[in-house]
Amino acid sequence: MDYRLIATCAFGIEKILSNELKELGYEDLKVENGKVEFDGDEMDIAICNIHLRTAERVLIKLGEFKALSFEELFQGTKAINFGELIPISGKMHVVGKSVKSQLHSVPDCQSIVKKAVVESMKKTYDREIFAETGAVYKIEIALLKDIATITVDTSGAGLHRRGYREHSGAAPLKETLAAALVLISGYDGSRPLIDPFCGSGTILIEAAMIARNIAPNADREFVSESWPSFPKDIYPQVRDGARNQVKSLNTSITGYDNDTYVLSTAKMNAKKAGVFNNIFFKHSDFMDLKYTEKNVTIITNPPYGERLGELETIRMLMEKMGRDKAVHEDFDMYVLSAVEGFEKAFGRKSHKNRKLYNGRILTYLYQYFAEKKKED
Known part of the structure; x- marks a missing residue:
């Protein structure tokens, strides 16, 4: 029909x-x-x-x-x-x-x-x-x-409910928005990807699924499957087709966080999503983090500092991020932030920014391209 x-x-x-x-x-x-x-x-x-x-x-x-x-x-x-x-x-x-x-x-x-x-x-x-x-x-x-x-x-539970995230840290990023950030970046698995504030791992997991062509909702059920008029063979057929299209991934995906509990949650989520072997989770404070890789894509959703007294710390993080970008001109950076004056703290204007809603919070995706991509 x-x-x-x-x-x-x-x-x-x-x-x-x-x-x-x-x-x-x-x-x-x-x-x-x-x-x-x-x-x-x-x-x-x-x-x-x-x-x-x-x-x-x-x-x-x-x-x-x-x-x-x-x-x-x-x-x-x-x-x-x-x-x-x-x-x-x-x-x-x-x-x-x-x-x-x-x-x-x-x-x-x-x-x-x-x-x-x-x-x-x-x-x-x-x-x-x-x-x-x-x-x-x-x-x-x-x-x-x-x-x-x-x-x-026809969906039932919202499509962001992939089924892999039973636990998450504070203010988690929706899976659908995380996937959007990865798609906006053009990430395809051909270069290293890092999230220095990985939290429960949602950006990294969605990126691994995109790079490996794993359908996001192949392992969950939908309300329309229970409808008597809906042909019973259709969903199994589409799931089988999706599973046959999965690819391998040869480049590194790495997530850092300074919270060991949140990192253990991220590992559990990655296991449930079937991409645990594609992601390295490492314990590190961002202020101590030094990058050794080249031609990296960074996609991240750092803390917004909603609580009083946190903003100064957040600004220090933004400043360090700007210094990292100045040193690593071959990096592409995609930073989702609700912090006012982000570009000022970062130290340079973004090549592009995009208004997005993280739940009900108005945020901007600040996009800083590698030098070679400026003219694209």
Whole structure:
């Protein structure tokens, strides 16, 4: 069956997500804030859930219409043939959000949409009551500037939940954002990679998975697999195909941190992700760290210093990072930071910077290229 699909993502990485979709062979992409729309069938749903590194969810778009009143919301939703997707036993779980819209009470919108979905189901199945004891269909009503979009989630748990990170340090970087940083850097495994503030290892693990062409979500399950109408052979087929595409890696990936407990967590995560043999984890204080490698890519998310009294220490770290870059002109550095005045502390303006959200924290990815890449 053909659907209009939406892959959602964090703000600022829509272009990265659309590039991923293009590499998977999708065309006619519609890129908007926090999402990319495209056409696909059940096979495409499985491919995107298993292969996309920067997407948060894959949704089926069922309808879009203007809704200035609850009556318009009810009628617009009721006009959608939900029975085409949801079986008679399906559990219809409605969630919602509203931004810059007249209908701003999300609980009321959810309640009205649920009633409208049931009315639509009544027409399809010619019955009044639904037990809702079967597979879950999470329906979302999203209102933006009075336009209502009705979707059904195919992913279940967010796609950043790869399954390898049971434990993480304080303020962990989402796997999807870590993958985006690696993809922005263009890292492909052909040169050494270092994260001097590796924490629980997320950047390094995502980088190793990218370099080895390991599909990020081949080892987890998705809610659409439990749908009675979803062909049972599709997900296993896509998983098998993904596992057959895995490559080896010959260059070094190294992570440093000054917290031994966090490093042990990183090692456990790397084992679960299947890339433990590709990453060296080393205990070191950043201020004592000296690089011996050449032509290195550094991708890192150093501490932001949210607590009082930490900022001076953070600035010392930034200054050292700038000195390291001055000594190692052949290094590419990609630093995600929320620290105001980062470039001043670093000692030079970045060649590029990119606004990204780490959860709800506004950050910038400061990009310092090797001398040879300046003219690219």
